[in-house]
Amino acid sequence: MKIPHRDEVSVGQELPPLKLPPITRTTLALFAGASGDHNPVHIDIDFARAAGMPDVFAHGMLSMAYLGRFLTQWAPQTHLRHFSVRFAAITPVGARLTCTGKIAELTEHGNETLARLEIGVIDDKGEVKLAGEALVALA
Amino acid sequence: MIDTRHIGLQLPVVTFEVEKGRLRFFAEAIGETRPEYLDEEAARAAGYRSLPAPSTFLMGADFDAGTTTTLLETLGVPIERILHGEQSFTYHAPVCAGDVVSVEARISDIYSKKGGALEFIVKDSLIRDAQGKTVVEARGILVVRNPQEQEKSA
Numbered sequence: 001m002k003i004p005h006r007d008e009v010s011v012g013q014e015l016p017p018l019k020l021p022p023i024t025r026t027t028l029a030l031f032a033g034a035s036g037d038h039n040p041v042h043i044d045i046d047f048a049r050a051a052g053m054p055d056v057f058a059h060g061m062l063s064m065a066y067l068g069r070f071l072t073q074w075a076p077q078t079h080l081r082h083f084s085v086r087f088a089a090i091t092p093v094g095a096r097l098t099c100t101g102k103i104a105e106l107t108e109h110g111n112e113t114l115a116r117l118e119i120g121v122i123d124d125k126g127e128v129k130l131a132g133e134a135l136v137a138l139a
Numbered sequence: 140m141i142d143t144r145h146i147g148l149q150l151p152v153v154t155f156e157v158e159k160g161r162l163r164f165f166a167e168a169i170g171e172t173r174p175e176y177l178d179e180e181a182a183r184a185a186g187y188r189s190l191p192a193p194s195t196f197l198m199g200a201d202f203d204a205g206t207t208t209t210l211l212e213t214l215g216v217p218i219e220r221i222l223h224g225e226q227s228f229t230y231h232a233p234v235c236a237g238d239v240v241s242v243e244a245r246i247s248d249i250y251s252k253k254g255g256a257l258e259f260i261v262k263d264s265l266i267r268d269a270q271g272k273t274v275v276e277a278r279g280i281l282v283v284r285n286p287q288e289q290e291k292s293a
Contacts, residue, residue: 020170030164035196037198039218041219052219060222064226065169065195068169077193077194085226087225
């Protein structure tokens with residue numbers, strides 16, 4: 001895939017968003033198995049209710065994995081240098097998530113030009129579920 | 140309250156084999172569509188040795204080894220009280236199907252906020268390849284909710 005080139009990007013530029021299908025219980029069951037995170041609060045409604053939650057809710061790492069997809073549809077993963085997020089709000093079943101991001105800064109590090117991206121996951125009401133940043137080495 | 144004497148606790152080193160089937164399962168679970176994550180030939184054409192591990196995949200090493208469960212038991216934290224607060228990764232080299240990595244993690248900090256209603260456990264991990272070279276550094280922060288402490292301080 002094409003590596004974003006330093007001469008073709010600019011600060012403030014938005015990355016193509018990644019719109020995801022609504023989160024289902026199946027999504028959570030599959031992600032529990034695939035990720036190895038078997039915390040029952042994400043897959044067992046009885047457990048979640050006993051813990052005082054109204055229902056199961058999505059793994060934060062599922063949203064971070066979606067954000068990873070969003071980054072690697074823009075630049076190859078071999079150019080991803082750093083990726084960090086803060087989990088801001090719980091994501092319930094049925095949530096419709098979109099990953100968004102923009103170029104916040106272009107910096108030189110060693111012999112590389114890095115794009116610092118401000119990234120996030122929001123639901124269809126605009127509530128921020130994850131906020132973070134990534135550093136991507138440009139061509 | 141979590142005993143802060145656990146700061147500095149080294150967790151047992153975990154060995155994790157990056158399996159092709161598990162990578163495909165992970166890719167399916169997150170709805171991945173890019174061919175290099177799904178098809179070996181596409182992965183090779185993109186310059187990888189085999190299917191690459193997606194950017195957040197290696198979290199599975201600790202889960203599979205039971206490190207997270209053991210850690211929570213050691214710290215006396217019930218699993219239903221934890222939330223993931225923050226997570227970061229710094230990448231040095233790609234990890235692909237067939238690789239065997241080791242994960243060395245330690246608890247680098249434990250602190251509380253809001254009069255103990257929220258406690259934070261910071262875990263730093265080094266992920267190394269079979270030659271001992273660090274390929275990924277990870278930091279995770281778990282948040283422990285202690286609602287009864289909030290009531291006391293309210």
